[in-house]
Amino acid sequence: xxxxxxxxxxxxxxxxxxxxxxxxxxxxxxxxxxxxxxxxxxxxxxxxxxxxxxxxxxxxxxxxxxxxxxxxxxxxxxxxxxxxxxxxxxxxxxxxxxxxxxxxxxxxxxxxxxxxxxxxxxxxxxxxxxxxxxxxxxxxxxxxxxxxxxxxxxxxxxxxxxxxxxxxxxxxxxxxxxxxxxxxxxxxxxxxxxxxxxxxxxxxxxxxxxxxxxxxxxxxxxxxxxxxxxxxxxxxxxxxxxxxxxxxxxxxxxxxxxxxxxxxxxxxxxxxxxxxxxxxxxxxxxxxxxxxxxxxxxxxxxxx
Amino acid sequence: xxxxxxxxxxxxxxxxxxxxxxxxxxxxxxxxxxxxxxxxxxxxxxxxxxxxxxxxxxxxxxxxxxxxxxxxxxxxxxxxxxxxxxxxxxxxxxxxxxxxxxxxxxxxxxxxxxxxxxxxxxxxxxxxxxxxxxxxxxxxxxxxxxxxxxxxxxxxxxxxxxxxxxxxxxxxxxxxxxxxxxxxxxxxxxxxxxxxxxxxxxxxxxxxxxxxxxxxxxxxx
Numbered sequence: 001x002x003x004x005x006x007x008x009x010x011x012x013x014x015x016x017x018x019x020x021x022x023x024x025x026x027x028x029x030x031x032x033x034x035x036x037x038x039x040x041x042x043x044x045x046x047x048x049x050x051x052x053x054x055x056x057x058x059x060x061x062x063x064x065x066x067x068x069x070x071x072x073x074x075x076x077x078x079x080x081x082x083x084x085x086x087x088x089x090x091x092x093x094x095x096x097x098x099x100x101x102x103x104x105x106x107x108x109x110x111x112x113x114x115x116x117x118x119x120x121x122x123x124x125x126x127x128x129x130x131x132x133x134x135x136x137x138x139x140x141x142x143x144x145x146x147x148x149x150x151x152x153x154x155x156x157x158x159x160x161x162x163x164x165x166x167x168x169x170x171x172x173x174x175x176x177x178x179x180x181x182x183x184x185x186x187x188x189x190x191x192x193x194x195x196x197x198x199x200x201x202x203x204x205x206x207x208x209x210x211x212x213x214x215x216x217x218x219x220x221x222x223x224x225x226x227x228x229x230x231x232x233x234x235x236x237x238x239x240x241x242x243x244x245x246x247x248x249x250x251x252x253x254x255x256x257x258x259x260x261x262x263x264x265x266x267x268x269x270x271x272x273x274x275x276x277x278x279x280x281x282x283x284x285x286x287x288x289x290x291x292x293x294x295x296x297x298x299x300x301x302x303x304x
Numbered sequence: 305x306x307x308x309x310x311x312x313x314x315x316x317x318x319x320x321x322x323x324x325x326x327x328x329x330x331x332x333x334x335x336x337x338x339x340x341x342x343x344x345x346x347x348x349x350x351x352x353x354x355x356x357x358x359x360x361x362x363x364x365x366x367x368x369x370x371x372x373x374x375x376x377x378x379x380x381x382x383x384x385x386x387x388x389x390x391x392x393x394x395x396x397x398x399x400x401x402x403x404x405x406x407x408x409x410x411x412x413x414x415x416x417x418x419x420x421x422x423x424x425x426x427x428x429x430x431x432x433x434x435x436x437x438x439x440x441x442x443x444x445x446x447x448x449x450x451x452x453x454x455x456x457x458x459x460x461x462x463x464x465x466x467x468x469x470x471x472x473x474x475x476x477x478x479x480x481x482x483x484x485x486x487x488x489x490x491x492x493x494x495x496x497x498x499x500x501x502x503x504x505x506x507x508x509x510x511x512x513x514x515x516x517x518x519x520x521x522x523x524x525x
Contacts (some may be wrong), residue, residue, distance in 0.1 A: 049474065077462075079332035082509060103467040107461050108477045126509045140509070158470045166491040169503055170467035177506060185470060228473045 051111025
């Protein structure tokens with residue numbers, strides 16, 4: 001199912017995220033996906049996230065699709081040239097994958113194979129344009145495909161980026177290249193997000209705000225210093241620090257629900273990146289889905 | 305110019321294992337500027353080898369080792385030494401090593417030509433005796449007109465053509481927090497020039513066939 005179906009029905013779309021393992025054992029990642037299935041509309045599958053070599057996002061996307069979970073297949077420009085990228089997109093389509101998220105990808109020097117050759121044959125805007133071409137039935141060289149792809153094309157945007165105007169220009173280029181929905185970098189600062197939303201009002205594409213449940217003051221400070229465009233307000237850092245570490249998950253849930261409540265009217269959905277705390281997702285979703293698909297037994301299973 | 309750094313002496317001694325008579329060849333062009341293969345460095349290398357028990361039978365310093373005719377000219381007075389030598393150690397770029405190989409092969413001499421330096425890039429911007437910097441990748445299709453005279457192919461760690469990635473923090477690159485994000489520099493410059501519209505136009509994928517190796521420039525004058 002393409003996410004567009006839900007956006008068209010004006011549903012508030014909720015997506016989660018799983019990271020493939022380093023190795024061939026898929027039981028954990030499939031378990032996560034199965035547990036999240038009743039709660040979220042789709043699940044992003046990251047592509048060698050943080051430039052750390054892992055099992056491929058294509059295979060994990062196809063596997064969770066087999067289990068009835070809708071994947072959003074993430075694809076970066078870092079590791080593949082244009083031949084491999086197009087080939088992987090054809091493979092994904094042949095496996096029934098319908099949603100793709102196009103990203104530049106973290107640089108190799110940030111990952112665990114820092115002496116590898118960085119590819120970046122395409123950039124994210126060009127990648128989006130390539131997917132549109134495959135959807136139209138031709139490759140980058142204009143050769144006709146025997147069977148075209150049919151992807152709903154996603155892209156990312158960072159509402160906290162500075163300068164914001166430059167970020168918005170790139171977002172506009174992504175839309176012109178064929179991007180049909182956006183997921184954002186994690187947002188904590190509501191006023192910053194509001195400023196961004198005002199700038200992109202006329203763009204007319206669904207935007208899913210990125211949410212990472214805050215785990216600790218240390219995590220917040222680390223992100224503020226090191227992660228592009230993330231600004232956790234001091235008040236939130238104090239709030240998560242106001243309880244001892246055993247109570248932080250509960251506190252985090254409370255804060256996350258409050259944050260989404262403040263953001264939800266400005267966007268068309270939320271993308272939750274739980275960073276290990278995926279058991280929070282059913283409790284978050286319960287607050288925002290009128291007909292919650294989160295079954296009690298699933299919540300119990302996750303909580304246990 | 306080609307930037308070069310000297311290889312560790314252990315590596316060089318390893319190359320020269322089993323050889324006695326060595327000719328040290330420098331380059332009075334780029335390697336002199338890098339302080340790796342000019343006259344002082346050729347002499348210092350030769351002295352080190354002699355201390356280690358090698359017999360350095362000639363020290364040759366072509367004016368520019370990459371110019372084949374200049375290397376031939378510099379080698380001309382050393383016919384006997386070239387025949388006598390067990391090997392050559394070249395303190396020049398990778399091109400210089402290969403030119404020395406070609407020049408000796410043309411003389412019918414087939415002997416090991418050892419590289420004494422590592423070549424680390426084509427440095428197009430120089431603060432003499434201080435800093436050598438690469439600002440151009442010689443990509444074959446210059447886009448500086450579109451990017452405010454700042455090259456993203458070279459100065460963006462990912463070589464992106466349509467704007468920044470999501471990794472810049474406080475205006476700095478995700479790969480090196482001391483280095484400015486090229487795309488923020490481009491944005492600021494184009495804004496100042498009143499040319500932000502150039503940032504908005506789609507840049508198609510690069511034609512990397514123009515960078516396929518080995519590259520060559522043939523003049524038919």
